Amino acid sequence: MPPRKPTPEGDTDFSRKRATINDVARLAGVSKKTVSRVINDSPSVQQETRERIEAVIKQTGYVPDPQARGLAFRRSFLIGLIYDNPNPQYVVNMQLGLLDAMRGSGFELVVHPCDRASPPLVDDIRNFIERQKLYGVVLTPSVSEDERIAEMLREIDCAYIRVASVALDAPGHMIETQDRLGGLAAARHLAELGHKSIGFISGVSTFRSSHERRSGLEEGLAEHGLTLAADHIAVGAYTFESGRDCARQLLSLPNRPTAIFAGNDEMAAGALHAARELRLSVPGDVSIVGYDDFQIASRVWPPLTTVHTPTRRIGQMAAEKLMGRETADTAPEDRLPSIVVRQSSGPPPQ
Amino acid sequence: MPPRKPTPEGDTDFSRKRATINDVARLAGVSKKTVSRVINDSPSVQQETRERIEAVIKQTGYVPDPQARGLAFRRSFLIGLIYDNPNPQYVVNMQLGLLDAMRGSGFELVVHPCDRASPPLVDDIRNFIERQKLYGVVLTPSVSEDERIAEMLREIDCAYIRVASVALDAPGHMIETQDRLGGLAAARHLAELGHKSIGFISGVSTFRSSHERRSGLEEGLAEHGLTLAADHIAVGAYTFESGRDCARQLLSLPNRPTAIFAGNDEMAAGALHAARELRLSVPGDVSIVGYDDFQIASRVWPPLTTVHTPTRRIGQMAAEKLMGRETADTAPEDRLPSIVVRQSSGPPPQ
DNA sequence: CTGAAAGCGCTTACAG
DNA sequence: CTGAAAGCGCTTACAG
16 A cells, blocks of 8 residues: 555645644634634524534544643643652542543643642742643642742732631632541540540641641530530641550550550551550540541551541642633532541440 | 833833743844753753843743643643552652652643543543644553553554553663562561561552562562462452452451561551451461551551552652653662561560 | 744734 | 634755
8 A cells, every 4th residue: 555645735644643633723614813712612604604613523523732832821731739748548539520620621730749848838839830831730738838839829820729727818718628527526426435545646737737626626525515625625737646655655654544645557557556456445445537538548457446537538629620610519518628437436444 | 100001112011011032032032943042952052142131031930831831732731540440649749759850840740530441441541642742641540551552652653652561662661669569578577576477458459569579578578488378369359348358258267377467558458357257367377468658557557567668769760761851870778668567566475 | 154034823913 | 703824943855
């Protein structure tokens, strides 16, 4: 078979080479500007013309080139995920949620981990956004809580969504995870089991969630006439090791708590190790409750009672909001933290 | 302060608006083509001219627009990560490694999880690549093992790197993780502890790693005159639940093994749960060895002896190779699996 | 070694 | 409602 001669005037085989806006315009007998109007859902196209163009688009399998479109729009079709949370499961769940919403939209996800303590952080993010002309960005804790970044984003007029435990910005820029409610659920669970002496292992204080989870805990205890004793609070760092160390400290107290609420599952897993070292049984001697409901919660022994966080759903909501495609309201149980009772919590010892 | 009048002929304030190739050309008194030559490291630019242009680039902070460059090149500066491994830690480590190598290169990472069982898989990936005109892609197991995808990649002439346990392609397209060596290390460790009766929980058979890890195990056992009994092999699915179920089966055998090598940490964690249910102590009654050395390995009790996989380093090597920037040879211990001894393995019971 | 023209595949003004 | 021209910021192919 001899190589096919290119037929510049009437080529209609787009199985190998992708069709362009010019091909569609030629085949539909209109100008490329009119094709552009159809692509961009402009209302000012005659119904009949629109249908003819749409037929050609379908037939040729034409898809607009995001690069060319981006160059002309001065804006790409890339969405950036900017994060500093080191937990792999959080990161992956968030990515999956964003991608859930982005599937079929023509947008793609560019990931950008960062270090909040890095001095050039704000400039780095700014360069990343300006260089790629990002369509918008999603920020997760704790970088989402950094006002310097939010300010820069407004300055360069970049669309953004901040995922955080409380409203830090205008509603259009926020997805709230309401971690206070998670702390509240943990407190109620433990109080209802009969615990009166409860310990708290906090996450690192630079994460807003640490404070929200604690304030929810205190609110829930107060409902039952209980308070969080000062010496029953230990400040960890959301890491396994810090959870273990904090739990050692709390469980070595003469008046040791009968239950510990840890700020996340990693620290709760550390607390489990500390209890084992001290030959305390869980939940017989001490109940332990985590936060996140990541895989680790069901891998440790005993499986952890924990607060489930709908991270993937949160990610989906964030991307929908960024793309201006908010779907119908989500049921609260789908987007708010909720307690998952497993085997690490039980009534206090007699 | 009155708004500055734009000065089309001599604007030199690029603190707000980014400089373009035209600005640099004008300021350096050359054509934009010559600036383009400097950007692209063309040798045919006079030293003096080059220096003048470089000075202007530095002064203006000019960075070429990847979108415009991409449109002209017919290729973007995006690298795609295509994966179907559901383990969050694997995914995140791989991403971090790729980003390690990409930092400062001007490339960005676009993530593309997929489902290998999906019928339109190959077309989806092809559309993803062609639409975004990806510079190249990195594939990880098990999609990296799919020949239909590799074939399509060659057909559309897309640069690609396959990360897999063995060489499935030309060296220029491969990063080998050599999982056989990991199985070998696990076997030697257990044999040296004195185990004679060893069980194996395999990963899902559609992952090449399942077979490589097993063949390494058998090779290591053979070195000590041992073999893997047929009824000591259970086929899991790389999941926690499958590991638990397989271990239940193996540990309920009349001639139960004194040690179990699980194909990954998740299954090893499941095996730990099974041992606990059966009131077998680890490692007193049975030793358990995992594979991956992800965080979970040190969170469970007892902390797992496991095979460490340098996933992040592997990712870094993959991106370097894709960008044609291979650095000096890595020490083998940096890129090969190696055993990490913790507390889940010990001598067999007397 | 250097440049003027044309083009990558789109969109934004501006007309009509 | 539709289109011809100019432009987004680069590079390729061709000259000189």
